Amino acid sequence: MTNPLAAPDPWDYVADGYDEVSADIMLPFAQIALDVADPKPDARILDVAAGPGTLTLPAATRVAKVDAVDFSPPMIERLLRHVRAAGLTNVAAQVGDGQALPFADNEFDAAFSMFGLMFFPDRGKGFAELHRVLKPGGVAVVSSWAPVSESSLMTLIFDALRAGNPEMPRPQTNPASLENSDTFDRELRAAGFREASVEPHTISLAFDSADALWDRFARGSAPLQLSRRNLGAEDWTRREQLTLDHLRANYTPGQALSTTAWLGSGTK
Ligand SMILES: C[S@@+](CC[C@H](N)C(=O)[O-])C[C@H]1O[C@@H](n2cnc3c(N)ncnc32)[C@H](O)[C@@H]1O
Numbered sequence: 557m558t559n560p561l562a563a564p565d566p567w568d569y570v571a572d573g574y575d576e577v578s579a580d581i582m583l584p585f586a587q588i589a590l591d592v593a594d595p596k597p598d599a600r601i602l603d604v605a606a607g608p609g610t611l612t613l614p615a616a617t618r619v620a621k622v623d624a625v626d627f628s629p630p631m632i633e634r635l636l637r638h639v640r641a642a643g644l645t646n647v648a649a650q651v652g653d654g655q656a657l658p659f660a661d662n663e664f665d666a667a668f669s670m671f672g673l674m675f676f677p678d679r680g681k682g683f684a685e686l687h688r689v690l691k692p693g694g695v696a697v698v699s700s701w702a703p704v705s706e707s708s709l710m711t712l713i714f715d716a717l718r719a720g721n722p723e724m725p726r727p728q729t730n731p732a733s734l735e736n737s738d739t740f741d742r743e744l745r746a747a748g749f750r751e752a753s754v755e756p757h758t759i760s761l762a763f764d765s766a767d768a769l770w771d772r773f774a775r776g777s778a779p780l781q782l783s784r785r786n787l788g789a790e791d792w793t794r795r796e797q798l799t800l801d802h803l804r805a806n807y808t809p810g811q812a813l814s815t816t817a818w819l820g821s822g823t824k
Contacts, residue, residue, distance in 0.1 A: 558677070559675065559677070560779075560782060561675045561778055561779065562675055562676065562677045564627045564628045564629075566778040566779070566781065566782045567607075567626075567627070567628035567630075567631060567778055568628050568629065568630045568631075569778070569781055569782070569785065570776065570777070570778045570781045570782075571608065571628060571630035571631045571633075571634055572630070572634070573775035573776045573781065574607060574608060574631075574775075574776040574778070575607075575608035575631075575634045575776075576775065576776070577771065577772045577773075577775045577776040578772075578775075578776025578777070579607065579608050579609075579610045579776075581761065581772065581776075582607075582610045582670065582671065583610055583614070584759045585670060585671075585699055585757065585759070585817050585819070586610045586611035586614060586615075586668075586670055587614060588757050588819060589611060589668055589670060589697040589699060589819055590611065590614065590615055590618065590668075592695075592697050592819060592821050593666040593668070593695045593696075593697050593821070594695075595615075595618070595619045595665050595666045595695075596619070596665070597618065597619060597620065598619075598620045599619040599620060599621075599665035599666060600619070600620060600621040600622075600623070600663065600664055600665055601615055601619050601621070601622050601623070601664055601665060601666045601667065601668070602622075602623045602624075602625070602657075602659070602663075602664045602666070602667040602668065602686075602689060603615065603622060603623070603624045603625070603667075603668050603669075603670075604625050604626075604654040604657065604667065604668065604669040604672060604673065604682070604685075604686065605625070605626055605627075605654050605669050605670070605671070605672020605673060605675070606624035606625060606626045606631070606632075606635060606649065606672075607626060607628075607631050607634075607635070607670075607672070608631055608634035608635050608638065609624065609634070609635035609638050609639065609647075609649075610670060611668055611670050612624040612635060612639075612647060612649070613635075613638055613639070613642065613644070613647075615668075616639070616642075616644045616646055616647050617644075619646075619665075619666075620646060621646050621647075621648075622646060622647045622648075623647075623648050623649070623650075623659070623664075624647060624648070624649040624650075625649070625650055625651075625652040625653075625654060625657065625658070626649075626651065626652075626672075627651060627652065627653050627654070628651075629651050632649050632650065632651050635647075635649050636649055654669060654672060654673060654676055654682050654685065655676055655677075655678050655681040655682055655685060656681070656685065657685045657686075657688070657689055659689045660689070661688050661689065662689070662690070662691045662692065663689050663690075663691070664689050664690050664691065664694055665690075665691060665694050665695075666690075666694055666695045666696070666697070667686045667689060667690050667694065667695075667696045667697075668696070668697050668698070669682065669686065669696075669698045669699075670697075670698075670699045671699055671700065671701070671817070673686075673698050673700075673734075674698075674699075674700040674701075674733070674734045679734070679743060680743065680746065680747065683696075683698070683743055683744060683746070683747035683749075684747045684748075686698070686747070687747045687748045687749060687824055690824040691824070692824055693823065693824065694823070694824045695821060695822070695823050695824075696744075696749060696821065696822055696823075696824070697819055697820070697821045698734075698740075698744075698819070698820045698821075699817050699818065699819050699820070700733075700734035700735065700740060700817065700818050700820070701735060701815075701816075701817055701818075702735065702737075702756055702816040702817060702818055703727075703729040703735050704727040704729075705727075705729070706756075706816045707813075707814060707815040707816050708813045708814050708815075709761060709813035709814060709815045710727075710815060712803070712806060712807065712813060713769075713773055714726070714727050715802065715806070716770075716799045716800075716802040716803045716806070717799055719798050719799055719801070719802035720794075720795035720796065720797075720798040720799035720802070721795050734818065734820075735818075737754040737756075737818055737820075740754045740818055740820045741753070741754045741820065744820050744821075744822045745822070747822075748824065749822025749823060749824065750822060750823050750824075751821075751822060751823045752820065752821070752822040753820070753821055753822070754818050754819070754820040754821075755818070755819055755821075756816050756817070756818060757816065757817055757818075757819055758814050758815070758816040759814065759815060760812045760813070760814050761812065761813055761814075761815065762810050762811060762812045762813070763807070763809070763810075763811075764809055764810070765807075765809045766800065766803035766804040766806075766807040766809075767800065767803075767804075769803060769807055770796075770799065770800055770803055774796075
């Protein structure tokens with residue numbers, strides 16, 4: 557079955573919400589990725605599946621030039637709006653597919669794909685393209701979520717979603733996905749990266765209320781916004797109410813919850 561998130565449409569649809577509520581949840585991982593690659597001030601770097609610029613924007617303040625690519629035009633519009641608002645002149649952004657990058661070989665000192673390449677139908681091509689466009693010695697950093705069971709935030713959210721829709725299966729770890737650090741490591745090496753490593757990084761988040769937690773999560777989530785659109789208002793509202801009831805009963809305002817991502821890196 558094709559993953560709906562492998563096509564631009566859900567990302568086009570969620571772009572505004574993602575930019576408003578999700579990008580700053582993802583920002584700590586972008587900052588860790590930049591620290592892992594540690595590009596020099598004169599570096600040219602690439603952000604693949606850049607979204608609204610979660611990594612591109614902080615990167616542009618520490619390197620000479622950033623290229624950003626995303627297959628969703630509204631994501632690129634959002635990114636460019638932030639670039640203009642920040643007065644940055646060293647960012648070039650374009651709509652494009654991470655599996656066929658619009659760049660020549662050996663152009664970049666570092667290349668990133670934060671929570672993007674994990675959705676590509678052909679991840680092998682995604683990794684190979686990152687490798688191709690890097691200069692020899694260049695570093696790639698790619699992120700993907702660790703299994704739900706390792707994240708108290710995601711465990712609570714999935715329990716709440718199942719309270720709204722008991723038919724929803726419990727989250728299963730897919731050993732063939734980048735959730736599995738061995739698969740992740742193998743795919744990095746298969747693309748030709750040396751010194752490959754895949755490390756867990758955990759961040760902690762707290763919310764003012766269960767409703768705030770839900771708002772932050774739901775508005776920026778492509779799968780949830782897709783299901784909202786497909787279900788129609790009545791069914792969505794009924795499920796959302798049950799989900800919120802679960803969250804209100806199980807989340808204490810201010811409680812810290814964790815979420816863990818894998819950051820895989822390698823050198824060309
Ligand atoms: C979860 S968002 C991550 C955005 C950003 N990198 C971040 O860390 O916040 C996933 C992004 O991947 C993009 N994407 C998914 N598949 C893609 C592909 N084949 N080529 C380019 N972009 C893609 C989506 O449009 C979306 O902007």
